[in-house]
Amino acid sequence: MEIAKQITPIYLIQFNFGSVELYDVNLGQHSNPYFELHDARTYFLNNKEHESVPHRHNFYQIIWFKESGRHFIDYQTVYHKPNTLFFINRNQIHYFCLDARNEGTLFHFDDFFIDSGGGQPMDRFALSVFNEIGSSDIELSAIDTNKIRLLTSFIESELMNKDPYFKEQVYHYFLNILYQIERIRRIHGGIDALSNAEHKLALEFKNMVFEEISHFHAIGLYAKALGTNTKTLTTISKKVLLETPANLIRNSKILVAKRMLANKSKSIKEVAYSLGFEDPTYFTKYFSRGTGFTPKQFRKAYL
Secondary structure (H helix, E strand, C coil), rough: ECCCCCCCCCEEEECCCCCCCCCECCCCCCCCCCEEEEEEEEEEHHHHHHHCCCCCCCCCCEEEEEEEEEEEECCCEECCCCCCEEECCCCEEEECCCCCCCEEEEECCCCHHHCCCCHHHHHHHHCCCCCCCCCCCECCCCHHHHHHHHHHHHHHHHHHCCCCCCHHHHHHHHHHHHHHHHHHHHHHHCCCCCHHHHHHHHHHHHHHHHHHCCCCCCCCHHHHHHCCCCHHHHHHHHHHHCCCHHHHHHHHHHHHHHHHHHHCCCCCCHHHHHHCCCCCHEEEEEEHHCCCCHHHHHHHCCC
């Protein structure tokens, strides 16, 4: 379900590099460059009704859990150690677990904020950080924890003091955090779509599958659109994404179906038609084969 509650953040800044104001925001409806910094536990306790059930956002979220616990993301419960970062992409389903301490820091931001300083760096971070390939979290080393802590303290100080040019400082400190995360993920064997051609092709294929999620296309059509052939695409998909193109397409459709089913105002028929199924009955069979639940049973079990 979408969050539609007014939330009072610790810090919320409208960045247009011309004027800056502190204001509350109805999440999901802002259109200006947007950045929020929260104490995670306070945020969770103040918004427990919404944050403890499956929901999604139309902005990016980085959660820095400073104590061990667990977090729910895309219908999987992930157990984590202290000083773990989670990367929540736009429209990913997640929630905070009631039995976890949820101590840490939250960063909320959107494309407009990251790109407001010039260029389009969010395109880069969408590839390197928010690509939804492999693990959705990383455990920080002691050195990396200190770096993230220091950069976060700089942001907090700038937002509290509001000295001249503080908005630019906040922007660049946060960009530094994203580059630091990108480096950590690369060192730990993450996707390197910026310099590895096979990784780039695999990620382009995955992105194209999501872009075309409302259609059923042959694998050969994807291969042609990507400038390759079916054999090469299959080899790279299995090597980088650890699944065949057919499995990726099926699993992606099921994942998006799960996310859409989280919106209870949307009927199962509407979900089916949105995903390219002409027959809702076939959608139910397709979904059941992939999850072991009918869409109706899934809603009852998880929502």
